Amino acid sequence: MQLNNAIDLAKGGDLEAFRYIYNQHLNLVYGLCFRLCADKSQAEDASQEVFIQLWQKIDSFNHQSKFTTWLHSVASNVCISYIRKQKGWWQKVFSLADENKHEQQDWGEISADTLEAFVLRLPERTRLVFVLHGIEGYRHQQVAQILSISPNTSKVQFHRARAMIEEWVNE
Numbered sequence: 001m002q003l004n005n006a007i008d009l010a011k012g013g014d015l016e017a018f019r020y021i022y023n024q025h026l027n028l029v030y031g032l033c034f035r036l037c038a039d040k041s042q043a044e045d046a047s048q049e050v051f052i053q054l055w056q057k058i059d060s061f062n063h064q065s066k067f068t069t070w071l072h073s074v075a076s077n078v079c080i081s082y083i084r085k086q087k088g089w090w091q092k093v094f095s096l097a098d099e100n101k102h103e104q105q106d107w108g109e110i111s112a113d114t115l116e117a118f119v120l121r122l123p124e125r126t127r128l129v130f131v132l133h134g135i136e137g138y139r140h141q142q143v144a145q146i147l148s149i150s151p152n153t154s155k156v157q158f159h160r161a162r163a164m165i166e167e168w169v170n171e
Contacts, residue, residue: 035131036079038120046082050075118165130161
């Protein structure tokens with residue numbers, strides 16, 4: 001089955017077509033949710049919520065962008081909303097007073113698994129910004145809108161994440 005055909009069938013309520021979409025994109029969605037939540041159980045729950053929302057919103061996909069781009073946006077928004085519901089979102093804000101400037105680090109020598117472990121160690125807000133901007137490629141303005149923060153806060157959080165990871169790399 002082709003993806004565009006499955007999307008059109010799913011819009012008409014075809015569960016088999018939606019199952020195809022689910023099977024094709026589960027790993028992508030789970031990976032994003034895991035990087036954002038940093039918790040396997042929460043990532044599984046958030047992934048389920050993404051696909052529930054996808055079933056409800058699939059009619060709004062108009063084929064003007066790639067499906068994966070649209071799905072990524074839906075998944076990011078659903079996952080961020082899920083995290084906000086699960087935790088005291090604003091209790092996670094940390095003080096910016098102790099910001100330190102660090103030289104840029106060449107991370108080419110560390111493995112992807114090591115980098116992933118470092119990302120999971122980051123404080124929640126810092127991790128969200130780092131994943132959305134540094135890994136997923138969102139601009140700071142987009143990250144700011146998704147997280148309801150200012151673009152400058154996004155930039156500061158991203159630089160803080162880089163500094164923390166650089167420190168861990170150098171330990």
